[in-house]
Amino acid sequence: xxxxxxxxxxxxxxFAAALLAALVNLAAGPNAALAAAxxxxxxxxxxxxxxxxxxxxxxxxDGFGVFGPHWLNGTKATMAGVLRALREHPHLLDVADAxxxxxxxxxxxxxxxxxxxWWGGGAFGRLxxxxxxxxxxxxxxxxxxxxxxxxxxxxxxxxxxGKRVFPNADVYVAKAESDFWLSPEIAAKAxxxxxxxxxxxxxxxxPYIKAGKWHPFSGSEPIVAGMQLVPLPGHTPGHTGYEFSxxxxxxxxxxxxxxxxxxxxxxxxxxxxxxxxxxxxxxxxHQLLPKLAREDVLIAGPHMSFPxxxxxxxxxxxxxxxxxxxxxxxxxx
Ligand SMILES: [Zn+2]
Ligand SMILES: [Zn+2]
Numbered sequence: 001x002x003x004x005x006x007x008x009x010x011x012x013x014x015f016a017a018a019l020l021a022a023l024v025n026l027a028a029g030p031n032a033a034l035a036a037a038x039x040x041x042x043x044x045x046x047x048x049x050x051x052x053x054x055x056x057x058x059x060x061x062d063g064f065g066v067f068g069p070h071w072l073n074g075t076k077a078t079m080a081g082v083l084r085a086l087r088e089h090p091h092l093l094d095v096a097d098a099x100x101x102x103x104x105x106x107x108x109x110x111x112x113x114x115x116x117x118w119w120g121g122g123a124f125g126r127l128x129x130x131x132x133x134x135x136x137x138x139x140x141x142x143x144x145x146x147x148x149x150x151x152x153x154x155x156x157x158x159x160x161x162g163k164r165v166f167p168n169a170d171v172y173v174a175k176a177e178s179d180f181w182l183s184p185e186i187a188a189k190a191x192x193x194x195x196x197x198x199x200x201x202x203x204x205x206x207p208y209i210k211a212g213k214w215h216p217f218s219g220s221e222p223i224v225a226g227m228q229l230v231p232l233p234g235h236t237p238g239h240t241g242y243e244f245s246x247x248x249x250x251x252x253x254x255x256x257x258x259x260x261x262x263x264x265x266x267x268x269x270x271x272x273x274x275x276x277x278x279x280x281x282x283x284x285x286h287q288l289l290p291k292l293a294r295e296d297v298l299i300a301g302p303h304m305s306f307p308x309x310x311x312x313x314x315x316x317x318x319x320x321x322x323x324x325x326x327x328x329x330x331x332x333x
Pocket of ligand 2: 150152153256302303
């Protein structure tokens with residue numbers, strides 16, 4: 001009996017201690033319990049889709065990066081302003097890399113393929129995973145339209161051991177682009193800094209050329225119904241935009257027309273060290289941006305903040321970017 005009495009006493013003391021602990025927690029406020037939950041760093045699958053007329057367009061996340069201020073070329077005054085702004089806004093030059101999938105209802109078309117493992121030291125290469133998350137497989141892709149042959153746009157086409165990631169796709173690129181990057185003569189004369197781009201272009205394209213899946217176009221041949229080629233030379237010799245129209249709605253996949261959105265929209269004259277022809281790159285930007293600001297056209301820019309889709313408006317002497325707003329409403333007004 002004595003023993004039981006002791007146990008009872010001990011149990012009631014335990015109960016009192018537990019009650020006290022609960023009261024202390026309560027006194028610390030409702031956040032005390034939340035603070036104990038571990039943090040999660042994983043995002044939802046990297047895709048965002050919308051309708052453009054009858055087309056289903058899905059932006060596919062490939063990765064996130066930061067554009068180097070030393071990669072920009074502007075006047076002394078403009079660049080001093082950029083460096084000043086960067087000190088106040090450390091995220092000024094944050095960029096994404098993305099590709100885009102167009103389901104026309106008949107064909108599955110990929111526009112640009114992200115970097116794969118060919119650029120960015122492992123920070124990119126998530127496009128194929130994003131595509132699977134969006135409900136498709138790489139094998140289903142019929143056509144790949146390539147804006148240009150920089151490895152952050154075509155690296156996702158091919159694995160490091162030379163396998164085609166999109167085994168059933170025919171790949172289309174401007175002939176001027178293909179001729180430039182795949183020429184051993186031009187590569188031999190190119191500056192040392194540019195050599196990596198030539199080497200990766202050759203390695204990435206090789207398995208598609210071998211399989212008869214590489215199709216350089218000169219501009220007149222029809223590739224996809226309802227799609228117009230928009231030559232945008234300068235960044236690279238055959239840099240090409242693809243404009244799709246459906247039921248009066250338009251979307252332009254514009255490639256590398258803008259890298260640093262918060263600098264080059266205010267200063268379209270600012271170029272990047274990756275622009276093969278700086279003068280032509282500026283001229284193309286000066287021609288295209290006012291047109292996009294005037295027209296109601298959705299813009300898909302691979303390096304814009306993900307989902308890399310938005311519209312352009314005139315703002316002072318420059319332009320402002322209005323990103324798409326998340327919606328799951330498919331019916332158009
Ligand atoms: Zn580029
Ligand atoms: Zn790029």
